[in-house]
Amino acid sequence: MQKTSWTAVGIAIFSGMVAAAAIGKVPPALPAVRDQLGLTMVEAGWVMSTFATLGSCCALFFGGASARIGQLRLALLGLAMMVFGAVLGAFAQSYTLLLVSRVLEGSGFIAVVVTLPSLITRSTAPRDYRLALGLWSIYLPFGSSVVMLTAPFLLPSLGWRGLWLVLAGATLACATLLYRMRQRFVAPPDAAAGPASGVILETLRSPGAWCLTVAFFTYTLQWFTLMVWLPSFLVDHRGLSVSLAGALTAGVVAANVPGNLFGGWLVHRDIRRGTLICGASLFMLACAFGIFDERLPDALRYGLCLLFTAVGGILPAAAFSGLTAHAPSPRHIGAVNGLLVQGSNLGQFIGPPAIAAAVTAGGDWHAATGLMAGAAVAGVAAGLLLRVIERTQPDARSAPVEHAVAEGGAPGC
Numbered sequence: 001m002q003k004t005s006w007t008a009v010g011i012a013i014f015s016g017m018v019a020a021a022a023i024g025k026v027p028p029a030l031p032a033v034r035d036q037l038g039l040t041m042v043e044a045g046w047v048m049s050t051f052a053t054l055g056s057c058c059a060l061f062f063g064g065a066s067a068r069i070g071q072l073r074l075a076l077l078g079l080a081m082m083v084f085g086a087v088l089g090a091f092a093q094s095y096t097l098l099l100v101s102r103v104l105e106g107s108g109f110i111a112v113v114v115t116l117p118s119l120i121t122r123s124t125a126p127r128d129y130r131l132a133l134g135l136w137s138i139y140l141p142f143g144s145s146v147v148m149l150t151a152p153f154l155l156p157s158l159g160w161r162g163l164w165l166v167l168a169g170a171t172l173a174c175a176t177l178l179y180r181m182r183q184r185f186v187a188p189p190d191a192a193a194g195p196a197s198g199v200i201l202e203t204l205r206s207p208g209a210w211c212l213t214v215a216f217f218t219y220t221l222q223w224f225t226l227m228v229w230l231p232s233f234l235v236d237h238r239g240l241s242v243s244l245a246g247a248l249t250a251g252v253v254a255a256n257v258p259g260n261l262f263g264g265w266l267v268h269r270d271i272r273r274g275t276l277i278c279g280a281s282l283f284m285l286a287c288a289f290g291i292f293d294e295r296l297p298d299a300l301r302y303g304l305c306l307l308f309t310a311v312g313g314i315l316p317a318a319a320f321s322g323l324t325a326h327a328p329s330p331r332h333i334g335a336v337n338g339l340l341v342q343g344s345n346l347g348q349f350i351g352p353p354a355i356a357a358a359v360t361a362g363g364d365w366h367a368a369t370g371l372m373a374g375a376a377v378a379g380v381a382a383g384l385l386l387r388v389i390e391r392t393q394p395d396a397r398s399a400p401v402e403h404a405v406a407e408g409g410a411p412g413c
Contacts, residue, residue, distance in 0.1 A: 008123035008184035009132050012116045013139055015079065015174035019112045020143030021167050022082060022105050023051055024253075027231075028151035028246060029160035033098070036160075043095050050102040055110050055345025063114040063338020064200035067331040071115040071122075072178070072185045078111025079175035086168035090161040113139070114338040117323055121333060123184040129324050134264020134317040141256035141313070148250040152243060203335040208326030208393075211386040212319045212336075213343035215277045218379035219315045220347030221354075222284055222372050226291070226305065227253055228352045233365060238298060248302065255306045259313020266314065267321040274387030276318040281379030283311045288372040292365050315379070325390075351375075 026033075026048055034044050066074045085104030092098040117136055124132045147167075154163055178185070203209055227249060234245035266276060287308035291301055319340060327333045358367045 004125045004128045004132070005123040005181075005184045008181045009120050009135070011174070011177045011181055012120050012123070013136055015075075015178055016113060016116050016136065016139030017143035017146070018167070018170045018174050019079070019082060019109050020140045021147040021170070022086070022109055023140070024144030024147035025151060025163055025167060028148055029155060029163060031242075032155065032160045037092070037095055037098060039095055043099075046099060047102055049349065050099065051106040051109055052345045052348035054103065054106040055341055056349045057342075058107070059110050059114055059342035059345060060200060060203075060335065060338040062110050063335040063341070064197070064203070066111075066115045066118065066334035066338075067199045071118040071334055072182060074111050075115040075119060076175055076179060078108040078115070079171055079178070081105070081108030081111065082171050083108075083168045083175070086164045086171065090164035090168070110341065114334055114341050117320065117337045118330075118333045119178075119185045121324060121330070122186065123181075128268075130321040131264055131268035133320040133323055134267050135261065137264065137313070137316040137320045138257050138260040141253050141260065141309075145250050145253035145257070148246065148253065152246065199332055199335050202328050203332050203339060206326050206328065206336065208322065208386060208389050209336045209339055211382045211389065212273075212322045212326065213339050215281070215315060215379050215382040215386070216319045216340050217343035217347045218281065218375040218382065219284075219312060219319075220344040221351040221375045222288070222347075223256070223309060223312055224348040225351035225355045225368075225372075226308065229355060230305065237365070252305045252309050255310045256313040259310040260317050263314035263317025264321070267318055272387060272390065273318045273322050273325075274383040274385075274390060276314050277383030277386060278380050279383075280312050280315040280318070281376045281383060284308055284379075285373055285376035287311075288376065289369055292369045292372075294364070294366065322386075347375075 030044055030048070033039065033047070039047070062074070069077075082105050085101045085106075085108060088104065089098055089101030092101055116139075117133055120132050120136055121129055151163060154166075158166065230249045230252065231242070231245040234240045234248060235242060240248070263276060263280075267273065287304045290296055290304040291308060293301070296304075320337075323333050323336050323340070327336045354371055355368045358371050359365055361367065
């Protein structure tokens with residue numbers, strides 16, 4: 001019987017965290033980048049949104065292609081692209097070259113995050129799938145928040161270009177570690193069978209995968225929108241300094257990690273995914289009403305922000321734990337994850353401008369409550385439908401892929 005290689009799982013999760021640092025490094029460095037390269041607000045916005053734009057368009061394609069190319073190869077290629085993009089960006093002297101570097105980094109990031117969950121399952125015993133994939137959900141909030149918290153101390157000595165190079169070195173180290181653990185990530189015999197288009201079409205026929213994607217979309221729309229606009233709200237409406245607002249926002253991002261870990265433990269304890277998605281969505285809805293209520297004291301509203309992101313963190317853990325459950329076969333895991341990542345990035349892409357439009361039209365931040373509430377209700381609906389699917393298809397709850405692995409050999413064999 002296969003044993004879980006927690007070392008391999010840890011390296012894969014750590015690689016995801018380092019990849020996520022490429023997102024977190026931009027907000028604290030953006031003032032210096034704008035000053036040196038003379039960027040307009042619009043140009044700076046594109047530097048920020050490149051990853052979400054690419055992810056909302058291409059993640060499913062990357063996930064499907066991983067079944068043909070091989071997940072480990074695509075993960076290593078993605079990390080190499082991130083290294084090259086970061087180095088190119090560090091030496092960029094123009095907006096065009098910086099944007100090209102972000103496109104390279106963003107493409108590499110998508111390749112990495114859609115393939116690493118498949119590698120995690122290959123080094124994990126079937127009984128530990130849900131726990132390992134639940135733990136994987138910490139990669140984004142942990143990696144991005146660590147950089148957001150440490151960058152203000154590093155930038156005065158390193159500069160933004162030095163920060164780019166440091167993270168390029170860390171990414172290269174992750175690629176080296178993954179390659180050295182390649183024996184733990186051996187592909188199943190059918191991993192490269194069939195064209196990528198066939199894998200994508202078969203994935204799109206999975207109703208459970210769509211439920212997970214919709215739930216993740218609604219979660220990211222709410223969570224990422226709050227993270228984007230919280231600093232501006234604190235500076236413009238509460239008069240805080242930029243550094244203090246950034247630190248408070250990073251604290252809210254970091255609060256997501258305990259929720260991810262707790263969510264991973266809950267799914268490992270066999271709590272239904274649909275129940276967790278419904279519960280997290282309802283809690284986020286309740287917190288959102290308080291966060292945007294001007295009558296409440298600021299300390300309480302900030303506490304609600306922390307609860308919003310902490311309890312909300314259960315949802316991505318539940319969603320990622322369903323990758324193996326709703327993938328038609330092991331080679332479809334990358335495509336299902338690509339669909340989730342695409343939904344997540346679509347939420348990041350749509351959420352901030354939609355909230356900005358709502359606040360502008362309504363005249364104050366309370367107007368954001370309607371959009372947040374609508375997203376939360378849609379998340380509850382996705383969770384309820386997932387409960388129905390997993391109740392009527394018992395194999396989906398405990399994962400057909402897990403059954404196939406248990407009967408026909410572990411993916412790492």
